[in-house]
Amino acid sequence: MLLYAVAAADADSMVGAVETPLEPHRSRGLTVFAEPRTQPPERSTRELLDFGRVLHQLWSYVPVLPMRFGTVVNDEDELDQLVAEREAEWTERLCAVTGHSECIVHLPLPDRARSGRTGTDYLRRRATEVKEHDAETAELRALLAAYASEITPLRPVRPQESRLSVLVADEQVEDVRTAIEDWAAARSGATVTGPWPPFSFCQEIGE
CATH class of the missing domain: 3.30.70.260 (ACT domain)
Structure with a gap:
């Protein structure tokens, strides 16, 4: 899975109208938006611009923390582990930028x-x-x-x-x-x- 952004737990209900390839994954007190991928993204200008465009679309609906371009996990178990390690830090930063x-x-x-x-x-x-x-x-x-x-x-x-x-x-x-x-x-x-x-x-x- 290619990770795009982290948002509050209820964010998946707020961005249903966004036309993106993303799937929301609730984990602990957060939602992570990810795209199913069999291969990591190319390090190309086109991929990077597409990534940025999707992030701006997400922000128009809900506050998000962007992931570094190219961040991937193998499955939901690995995603849950990542969230468990960073939940407090990400939650604090979300509070700082919301509104x-x-x-x-x-x-x-x-x-x-x-x-x-x-x-x-x-x-x-x-x-x-x-x-x-x-x-x-x-x-x-x-x-x-x-x-x-x-x-x-x-x-x-x-x-x-x-x-x-x-x-x-x-x-x-x-x-x-x-x-x-x-x-x-x-x-x-x-x-x-x-x-x-x-x-x-x-x-x-x-x-």
């Missing part, structure tokens, strides 16, 4: 090409820019602390950009987006995207 969404703040980094200097002047300029960026990031974190239950840095996906992800209660999503946009307007031109499923805070699970 929450993820917003991502994109912060421009100092542009190295702008400096156009060499030697000591360049290094001083770079040090000043990094210090200013760090101060701006700290100021943003202080602002977000009023809304976010958790904040985590993300790996950059674009050059000259850093990212912060914010876990925020669903009812506060618009408030936090407005606060970030107001803060950014007079500063570095930071932007915010989301709300997204809070997968950055799910501590991807699996073997």
Whole structure:
């Protein structure tokens, strides 16, 4: 079985309308969504994208913790053993993300090409820019602390950009987006995207 996600025990009754190849397996106090497979999945872009698409479909119905892509078990006995080992940890994390969404703040980094200097002047300029960026990031974190239950840095996906992800209660999503946009307007031109499923805070699970 290829494992996709872990959810609360009653999740199987909430996702019956989802058109996926998944089967829910209740184990102890949790439900694990899995796809029957005779072979492990290919490590291909297509398989990975399909996996992500199914996870987003599931989240539209019920909070889930994504499994690491490619996590497999041989049978339900092995699945039950895995759940028994991790139930407390997974239940705690499910409680943390339930009723929450993820917003991502994109912060421009100092542009190295702008400096156009060499030697000591360049290094001083770079040090000043990094210090200013760090101060701006700290100021943003202080602002977000009023809304976010958790904040985590993300790996950059674009050059000259850093990212912060914010876990925020669903009812506060618009408030936090407005606060970030107001803060950014007079500063570095930071932007915010989301709300997204809070997968950055799910501590991807699996073997």
